[in-house]
Amino acid sequence: MCGRYVSTRGPEELARHFRVTEWHPEEAPAPSWNVAPTDEVWAVLERAPREDRTPAVRRELRPLRWGLVPSWAKDVKAGARMINARVETVHEKPAFRRAFVRHRCLLPADGFYEWQQTTSAETGRTRKQPYYISPEDGALMALAGLYAYWRDPHVARDEDPAAWLTTCTIITTEATDEAGRVHPRMPLALTPDHYDAWLDPRHQDPGELRALLVPPAGGRLGVRPVSPAVNNVRNNGPELLEQTQTQT
Numbered sequence: 377m378c379g380r381y382v383s384t385r386g387p388e389e390l391a392r393h394f395r396v397t398e399w400h401p402e403e404a405p406a407p408s409w410n411v412a413p414t415d416e417v418w419a420v421l422e423r424a425p426r427e428d429r430t431p432a433v434r435r436e437l438r439p440l441r442w443g444l445v446p447s448w449a450k451d452v453k454a455g456a457r458m459i460n461a462r463v464e465t466v467h468e469k470p471a472f473r474r475a476f477v478r479h480r481c482l483l484p485a486d487g488f489y490e491w492q493q494t495t496s497a498e499t500g501r502t503r504k505q506p507y508y509i510s511p512e513d514g515a516l517m518a519l520a521g522l523y524a525y526w527r528d529p530h531v532a533r534d535e536d537p538a539a540w541l542t543t544c545t546i547i548t549t550e551a552t553d554e555a556g557r558v559h560p561r562m563p564l565a566l567t568p569d570h571y572d573a574w575l576d577p578r579h580q581d582p583g584e585l586r587a588l589l590v591p592p593a594g595g596r597l598g599v600r601p602v603s604p605a606v607n608n609v610r611n612n613g614p615e616l617l618e619q620t621q622t623q624t
Contacts, residue, residue, distance in 0.1 A: 377460045378519075378546050378563040380606065381411045381488035382508070382617070383418060385516060390484050391437055393516055394420045394571065399437035409616045411485075412609040413443045413459045419544055421481040421523060422575040433577065440481070444545035445526040446471050452526065455543050461522060463549045463564055463589050467582045472545070475522035477580045481544060482566065483519040486510060487617075489606055490559035494622065505622055506606050507558045512598040517565045520547040520574065520589060549591045554599040564589055 384407035387399055405416045416439040424433050443455030454471075461472045487510025495502045511517060523544040531539035551562040566574055570588045573579055600619040605611045 377561050378488050378548055382409050382486040383411050384486055396435050396437040398434055403439050405439050410606055410612045415442050417442050418484050419481040422577055440523055440542050440544040443543055444524050445543045446524055458545050460548045461545045463547050466547055475524050479523045480574055481521045481523045483521045485517040485519050488563055492558045506602050507599050508602045508617055509555045509597055509599050511596055519563045520566050552591050553597045555597050
């Protein structure tokens with residue numbers, strides 16, 4: 377799974393990298409070294425204006441809440457259980473299959489955290505050691521994701537911005553490379569040559585879309601142990617990425 381990640385790039389850099397045509401600086405989430413479920417995160421997505429029958433698709437950079445809330449959910453609590461979608465079943469699960477066809481996005485990340493259970497040779501106690509996993513060359517990761525709109529039934533008017541919540545989930549795959557030594561699952565990152573096809577809402581063939589979700593080749597990710605301070609969502613800062621010695 378992917379339960380925490382790092383996203384510190386600014387909107388200007390992200391807009392250049394993803395060739396975004398629309399974004400609003402006042403909506404920018406703060407850089408985070410400890411992104412957690414229900415946080416607002418940057419997402420890249422494409423939409424067509426409804427008012428135009430032959431619309432030009434526009435690429436947006438906008439904040440979404442992490443933890444997908446399906447349109448049919450009774451309340452937002454459902455999102456806490458839907459931070460990840462497995463690539464093997466994402467096209468058929470009721471919570472994700474509509475979004476897979478119509479509402480796909482990319483979630484920019486510097487890297488992500490995973491935990492490995494260790495046992496002390498001296499005390500016999502078990503603990504979870506966090507690891508930071510990121511591209512060895514420092515490249516930006518574009519995590520494959522889905523998004524959904526949820527209508528709050530307690531808000532009367534559709535025109536009220538408070539009536540709508542837009543949420544997202546991260547697609548995961550089998551872990552490869554060094555990441556597989558820490559945890560069997562990892563977020564699935566797309567390569568730049570697949571950005572356009574993945575984001576285009578006019579592409580709706582499940583088979584063709586699944587073909588884009590290829591696990592990355594080995595030899596690209598580095599792994600290092602980091603401080604257990606990352607376990608607390610209130611801790612946030614670049615010091616969380618500093619390498620530490622694993623405790624035995």
